[in-house]
Amino acid sequence: HNKESGIYFDAEKLHIPHHKGKYFSVRGPLNVARPPQGYPVIVQAGSSEAGQDLAAQTAEAIFTAQQTLAEAQAFYASVKGRLAKYGRSPDHLKIMPGVFPVIGKTEQEAKDKYEQLQELIHPLVGLGLLSGLVGGHDLSKYPLDGPLPDLPDTNGGKSRLQLITDLARRENLTIRQLYLWIAGARGHRTILGTPEHIADQLEDWFVNGGADGFNIMPPWLPGGLEEFVDLVIPELQRRGIFRTEYEGSTLRENLGLPRPVNQFTTKTAPEPVSAGSLA
Template sequence: MSQSKRQLKLGAFLMATGHHVAAWRHPAAQADAGLNFKHYKQIVQAAERAKFDMMFLADSAAVWDRSPESLSRTSVVHFEPITLLSALSAVTEHIGLVATVSTTYNEPFHLARKFASLDYLSGGRSGWNLVTSANPAEALNFNRDHHLEHALRYRRAREFVDVVTSLWDSWDDDAFVRNKESGLFFEPDRLHVPDHKGEHFSVRGPLNVARPPQGYPVMVQAGSSEPGQELAAETAEVIFTAQQTLGDAQAFYRSVKDRLDRHGRSPEHLKIMPGIFPVVGRTEQEAQDKFGELQALIHPTVGLALLSGMSGGTDLSQYPVDGPLPDLPESNGGKSRQKLLIDLARRNNLTIRGLYEWIAGARGHRQLVGTPESIADQLEEWFLKDAADGFNVMPPHLPGGLTDFIDLVIPELRRRGLFRTEYEGRTLRENLGLPRPANKFRTGERPRPGKIEPAVAPPAPAAARASA
């Protein structure tokens, strides 16, 4: 294949022990990886040496509801993502640090404050993967019996983004003069109070962190449903998506990019990065043997529970495991992932067992098992044929699955001129080629609020309180 002047972007999607459902059982896996900082430090520094654009952490604010039998055979504990990324910011210099935080069970002020702090700690390398919660068990941890309805979750998410970005814009970039001689810490006319009142949120502000180094942390999204695509077209700068075929990936790429113009956005300012699950061998047989070793570790109870959860929550244990996937009720969780799995089963005539074995590694993302050359061929094809701007690499197990990709595939991508040899800048935005957003209070996108007033009466002076 011919070389391209563009270069693709790469994310390292790091599940604690790896993406395969049985990764923690692999002989070379770090079984306690979820709570092992040294493990994360080593693999993230390896990704940085390889010049990955970013590392990415998924998250759910609950243990998935599964039977005690399947749960007891699953790696279920891990660090809270922003806490972990804050620690990793001190031992890395260039790689982007992206965390998943749901708009369904968080408040905008908390999220804005945490990500602004992470952006300062990392020198401008933070990113927020915006999701609406798909795990029904999360509702039970936040005073609810069940999830909000799917469309309502996305309306809440859209307003959530508006509040968060307004909070990040609470201060002009040059607001803080910190003049010891005059005693002026900040310029009063460079403070903006969002004073948001909407359908879901009432948030006065301002944020008690200065405007982030990147303006906003990079905005990432993972939803592929129709509401998810629309939200992404309006707000996202990176999309992590699951696509199985070139045609489907091209259709998704066009669908999202074609929406950008009506939001006043340029196509190159949104990077679409499908997930890939690479199992790499120096020969085809070596790659197949590596994959077979992982597949042999799948416990049937775990595979069935994984499929039940990802396909919408229907308990599939009541159906013959070697029979076809039944018709499933519409999910109130991840609609695009449910459709992908149903289409996968129907297209390939898979049984329930066949489907859970198929998704045990890639979770519905694209699975690539082969040599460095064959994997690079497939990545190059999707990149050159407008199906992807880059890829989110999902190592089968850690650390070996990541180091295989770094040692074998990345040199092949560089030989073809498809991937960088050095970082372009210091911030995640610079490396992704994304513009730094202007402060919307300065651009007139929102009316500028007036003078800040105390939300409550200030406390009386100490002397007055003492005499009372």
């Protein structure tokens, strides 16, 4: 976009893909410049063995679900331990579990809010959500107040089926109790409490090898998100584990991820921004 010369683009830097594949072919090229991030941050979801290996090979962030610190630590170590096989640094993949925070000025207020939300869940909706998350198995033929039956393996979400089955067995939950739990957090971790308690839980996972950051899943919008921003974020900042300003202008920079090297140049990619705080 050289205004002095009037040249819109340098034709010598135009690259034609000439892609020829099994399913489609394309000559290209695109009529847009390389974006500031190099390419968008690649996010993967799925915790099966195949999913973990795919993430280690290709992903830059993982949206995952664990219920306990021990489970989160095992997953974190498993995925990070695979990166070297693909010539990647552990810092180049951010593991970010989903968290469903219900915040109150007191513990009781948080519990009351959660109960109000639970009362809004229609049984047919809850059962449908649960059936979908256990691989599409039809649970309507089983008693709602009975235990989750043994379900066969599925080609659907294997890791989510295992997570829900483990939870049902560990907590001795009925199908009704399971769908009530599923309908809010969709299988992710639910935390109830004061801003300080929520911050305690996030800090515990962050400093003890369970997460690089979190995907916050507000109970309702916009109020649930506003409460987290106004009440929990300042507490995390006081503890020195959350930024007070953004490191850059792109998601990639703010996650502390390196900008991918342009395959058509010999320039070295900039070093990633330091990621010493919650993503």
